[in-house]
Amino acid sequence: AQSVTQLDSQVPVFEEAPVELRCNYSSSVSVYLFWYVQYPNQGLQLLLKYLSGSTLVKGINGFEAEFNKSQTSFHLRKPSVHISDTAEYFCAVSEVYSSASKIIFGSGTRLSIRP
């Protein structure tokens, strides 16, 4: 069975600084990878996903993530963050050809932006 690890529970950064949120996964088969964002008092929404093809995936709000198969990672990056990026970010993984019921979420990383 697959698993996903978000090593950082909280990441504080200054506004306009770059940020990287780390995600590592474990699986014996090929996977799909996702990043979801949860703004305060809201549900989760999809930020970006990797299904196949180019390993660099661009998402909404200037975020991007790179799939690294050898390191089993899918880190999320943004070159310059804004106050509005304050949210909790969840990495998720599912095995190729599996159902949505098999999507596994990480424990989340809370991104706090300091002015």
Place this chain on the structure above:
Amino acid sequence: EAQVTQNPRYLITVTGKKLTVTCSQNMNHEYMSWYRQDPGLGLRQIYYSMNVEVTDKGDVPEGYKVSRKEKRNFPLILESPSPNQTSLYFCASSYKGDGAGELFFGEGSRLTVL
């Protein structure tokens, strides 16, 4: 507007008093699911449904029931709530229920059981 709607958004109840959290989606999605979110644990799946009248247990189903009589609705039932069910609950839906599809989430229902 495409959305997943949950009610109530906030609820405080007492141990043993049955309650239902409703979930409705207007996107004609086949797949629906319930998660609970607890600090440091991320999202854990409670129950899911691949289509009408087809439901199955997730990772933490104890103490919960669901039904899927209509495609758009997927209520979560707590027959006898206990304090360990105090949590933030999310309903989600997906078009076909395959692992590559986007999950659409409701805004969450914060439940406190005293």
